Amino acid sequence: MRPEVWEAMSPYSGDVFGNPSGVHGVSRTAKNALEDAREQIAELIGAKPMEIVFTSGGTESDNLAIKGAVLNSSERRGLVTSAIEHEAVLETADFLERLGRPVTTVGVDSQGRVDPSEIGRAVNEDTAVVSVMMVNNETGTVQDITEISTVVKSVNPDTLVHTDAVQAFGCEEVDVDSLGLDLLTISAHKFGGPKGSGILYVRDGTTLEPVLHGGGQELGRRSGTNDVASAVGIATAVKLAIDDRERFETEVRAVRDHMESRLVGEIEDLVVNTPETGRSSHHLNVRVPGVRNETLLMLLDQRGVAASAGSACQSGAATVSHVLEAMGLTPDQARESVRFTFGWTSTQDEADEAADIVKDLVGRLR
Amino acid sequence: MSGGVDSSVAAAVMKDAGHDVMGVTLKLWSGPRGEAPTAGCCTVSDAEDARRVAAQLDIPYYVLDHTEDFRDGVVDRFVADYASGRTPNPCIECNRTVKFDRLLARLDDFQCDVLVTGHHARTRLVDGSWQLIRGRDAAKDQSYVLSMLTQDQLSRTRFPVGELTKQEVRRMATGMGMRTAHKPESMDICFVGRRDYRRFLRDVAPDAFSPGSVVDGDGNQIGTHEGIADFTVGQRRGLGIAVGEPRFVIRIEGDTSTVVVGPRGDLGVSGAALAQVTWTDGAWREGRVMAQYRAHGEPVPASIQGSALSFAEPQEAIAPGQTVAFYDEDVVVGGALIASTA
Numbered sequence: 001m002r003p004e005v006w007e008a009m010s011p012y013s014g015d016v017f018g019n020p021s022g023v024h025g026v027s028r029t030a031k032n033a034l035e036d037a038r039e040q041i042a043e044l045i046g047a048k049p050m051e052i053v054f055t056s057g058g059t060e061s062d063n064l065a066i067k068g069a070v071l072n073s074s075e076r077r078g079l080v081t082s083a084i085e086h087e088a089v090l091e092t093a094d095f096l097e098r099l100g101r102p103v104t105t106v107g108v109d110s111q112g113r114v115d116p117s118e119i120g121r122a123v124n125e126d127t128a129v130v131s132v133m134m135v136n137n138e139t140g141t142v143q144d145i146t147e148i149s150t151v152v153k154s155v156n157p158d159t160l161v162h163t164d165a166v167q168a169f170g171c172e173e174v175d176v177d178s179l180g181l182d183l184l185t186i187s188a189h190k191f192g193g194p195k196g197s198g199i200l201y202v203r204d205g206t207t208l209e210p211v212l213h214g215g216g217q218e219l220g221r222r223s224g225t226n227d228v229a230s231a232v233g234i235a236t237a238v239k240l241a242i243d244d245r246e247r248f249e250t251e252v253r254a255v256r257d258h259m260e261s262r263l264v265g266e267i268e269d270l271v272v273n274t275p276e277t278g279r280s281s282h283h284l285n286v287r288v289p290g291v292r293n294e295t296l297l298m299l300l301d302q303r304g305v306a307a308s309a310g311s312a313c314q315s316g317a318a319t320v321s322h323v324l325e326a327m328g329l330t331p332d333q334a335r336e337s338v339r340f341t342f343g344w345t346s347t348q349d350e351a352d353e354a355a356d357i358v359k360d361l362v363g364r365l366r
Numbered sequence: 367m368s369g370g371v372d373s374s375v376a377a378a379v380m381k382d383a384g385h386d387v388m389g390v391t392l393k394l395w396s397g398p399r400g401e402a403p404t405a406g407c408c409t410v411s412d413a414e415d416a417r418r419v420a421a422q423l424d425i426p427y428y429v430l431d432h433t434e435d436f437r438d439g440v441v442d443r444f445v446a447d448y449a450s451g452r453t454p455n456p457c458i459e460c461n462r463t464v465k466f467d468r469l470l471a472r473l474d475d476f477q478c479d480v481l482v483t484g485h486h487a488r489t490r491l492v493d494g495s496w497q498l499i500r501g502r503d504a505a506k507d508q509s510y511v512l513s514m515l516t517q518d519q520l521s522r523t524r525f526p527v528g529e530l531t532k533q534e535v536r537r538m539a540t541g542m543g544m545r546t547a548h549k550p551e552s553m554d555i556c557f558v559g560r561r562d563y564r565r566f567l568r569d570v571a572p573d574a575f576s577p578g579s580v581v582d583g584d585g586n587q588i589g590t591h592e593g594i595a596d597f598t599v600g601q602r603r604g605l606g607i608a609v610g611e612p613r614f615v616i617r618i619e620g621d622t623s624t625v626v627v628g629p630r631g632d633l634g635v636s637g638a639a640l641a642q643v644t645w646t647d648g649a650w651r652e653g654r655v656m657a658q659y660r661a662h663g664e665p666v667p668a669s670i671q672g673s674a675l676s677f678a679e680p681q682e683a684i685a686p687g688q689t690v691a692f693y694d695e696d697v698v699v700g701g702a703l704i705a706s707t708a
Binding site: 292294295298299301302319364365 | 388426428430431472475476477
């Protein structure tokens, strides 16, 4: 977490303990902080304050956006999404399909990219919402969200467009109007904010069926006592991340590119799964033929390098990446792929150290 | 580390002895939709116990995915064996094909020297040859399920818990404040859980259940059955026949889907043809040997000629698919699968 975030949050877990929905003095202080946080975020992403819903993170925001849109509309029942989405979207799609809702999952090319015109062909008058992530969490592939929303609206202006921008925020410019979005998911811990804190942007005039029913907080869109500290935390982190965005975009990209060129130059047969163009600044997904990622990740961990593969299941075993499989890799190739993700603190020295360790371990394993 | 007390203490003993220890749990099985098992062993909560013990011991801990190896080597075989009238022991097949084969093969990659498990068995290096010996706690001895291990496998394996009684293991775990100290032992087949294994077979291999005849020793049909996978040799209940004298399953004929029943006197088996024979020291043996054909059975005198085993006295209820372990006093000298009985 960025230290300024923790500093801004801590009073709201201590002295300022009021429930923002209460009628007492301490509640009003908390309510002010909550609404200040909302206004601050709204301004920074080009939204109106009442369009910001505080949630417990990316998963909840994705659930609220998609279930909320599909289960709300009696005229439009369907969902269109892509094969490389986060589990929070794919499992929600699976749930809706089990409820009998029409779900279309559009594939991607070998770069992990969705073809906007294919999305357009999948949309019809029954489509309630389209959800395509802005930056893929495993490969860093960037989707053309503006083009996707333009195509969707040209087919059906009533279809809502959602993007999971969890991996994009802090490196890509996120402006809801220029992206043409109705719904947008952000998660605080990806850019120096607290874990368990996220927002869903909901365009004015959009009604959603809530996922959490109850006391009607967040204009009825998300019941439950607000976590004020968490809201202050995400607002502070949003501000810091946007201020830091240009530096992040150039410096972290340079660190990532440096590690990439070292691995490509020094490890024979290494294949870069992250696309050459239209890539984020902070993801690097590579395949090391002949080396099982499960083993490499274990050894990397013991040398202090935190890398990952696919997504972790509950028991902690790595699973074969659905993203890489959608890009056309075989399960065995996916099991040779590892992902390095860089953050706002990453330095070139760290990248060099990690590259040295990867090279050493790959040499031993081969 | 299964998440049980034995492997917890095995890790602790090695760590105390000054070794660099790394804990691993094998993910071996998940349901049709990828869900983790919640009953039996190897559940998410067992992995969680193992993880917490590893954290307490301050050792790295990982979950390794061996589900494909386990499906190919253990579950498919379990189903195929029952479908053809044999009685498999999946824990032995897991040792043979997963733990002491596919996992052991990864030791070099992990930069590890030995694989340590919580089995109650002992090993000794005698004149350059590894011996496998019964665990010190006779009641908990697991050398039978390890009887297929070769010199190469034994040389890269350690069983520190085999030097202890179960009571000592629990006492040590209690002394260290381990969460697994009083955890009950798992008795289930991990991928079947608390269900009857016949229900599991019906779910995953409905084709294994085709109706057939129940016949007496002379081949006279005295009933019908729903599938041979419902039966094991020696079984008395659920035969669906009502006659005065108790009747037992004597034999299962897979190719004709026939179950042969008879009085207890017909259960005796005088010998067996062996398959997948392993001799611990690598040298084929002939002649007298003590043979144990159940995990906690008493060894009985027998003799070996080629791959034929003859018991000194007829033995009751031995089924093809079972493992027989050979002993010289407390030392395992080899093991084999029973291919057929005579």
